[in-house]
Amino acid sequence: MMPDTARLMAEKIRSIVPLKDLAKKEINLTGGEASQNPHIVEIYKIFRTLSGNVRLHTNLDISSEKSKRWERLVEITRLRGRIDITLYPTVWESRQQPLLRKIIQLQNGLIVNLIYESLADLLRQINILIDFFSDQDEKKFIPILELLDLFRDRLKTTIETNPQCREDDFLNGMGDLENYVSCPGGFIFAVNAIPSFYVSPEGIRDMTSLPFPKDIYKVECTAVRGVIEIMTVLQTGEMTPCCDVGNLKCKPKFGNLLADSPETILQKFGESQKLMASGASKNIENMKTDKAGEWVEEGIPPFCV
Secondary structure (H helix, E strand, C coil), rough: CCCHHHHHHHHHCCCCCCHHHHHCCEEEEEECCCCHHCCCHHHHHHHHHCCCCEEECCCCCCCCCCHHHHHHHHHHCCCCCEEEEECCHHHHHHHHHHHHHHHHCCCCCEEEEEECCCCCCCCCCHHHHHHHHHHHHHHHHHHHHHHHHHHHHHHHHHHHHHCCCCHHHHHHCCCCHHHHHHEEEEEEEEEEECCCCEEEECCCCCCCCCCCCCCCCCCCCCCHHCCCCEEEEECCCEEEECCCCCCCCCCCCCECCCCHHHHHHHHHHHHHHHHHHHHHHHHHHHHHCCCCCCCCCCCCCCCCC
16 A cells, blocks of 8 residues: 555545544454555554554564664654554564564553464464563553463363363353453563464355354444444555454445545445345354355355354
8 A cells, every 4th residue: 555545545444433433442454464565654643643552463584673664663653553463373483572572662552363273283382471570670560460360270270171272162161261361561462362274265264263163254244234343454545344344255345435535435334234234134044054165146255144
């Protein structure tokens, strides 16, 4: 994306009340690796005019502090942006860990995504985070360790007593455990445990996740119910109220932020919402009649309800 494209998007967002209100809550610069874009700092500044909460998600797979990518991330934190990461164990020690030490000193919060293929894999990643925060000298991170320790203890109990558990068993084992915590001084930490999926060469995701192969992983779409809580905008301007950066292949589109007028976009909001509601209803029926996984004519993914 170029800054001129970002400006056009920002102006259009200002003219469409639902998008303007949504942007005020949060804008997340993600998809691909945003830090590789040499214009990302300028793009951040443009979207910062829409929201006081602009975040950039990164894999933090960066070789050193001399990297241009790292310099861009530092500049965004200086401009009061937030950097969040996905933990990758294969590059944790060599690349992510040294730079994450810097990030938690540069900003007052952090979200870490853990994408896991099994419960044992999730436990390994939780232990990585526990070791990391245990090495920090500051007492302000003690609440994070308490949260992660509780997460680890409950997860270990589930693994030891029911290693091949279903997803409901896993969730019951976690109980009422929150995924975020506030620390002294205002630092807010959150951890998201996200099951991974097999994706076909055509980009179609399986109905079940790798950790829980016996359970259909349903995605409850708020847009189906007429509420837009998230909007993914691709660099082409196409919009979809999708919770997975457009990767779920949901066909109903909510207009093009670059090409369509505000009136056309609002019209497409209504038309696509009706399509999605119809498709979700058929998906639910298919799950009841052993047809789970079949794509319906509305084009909403078969696991979205």
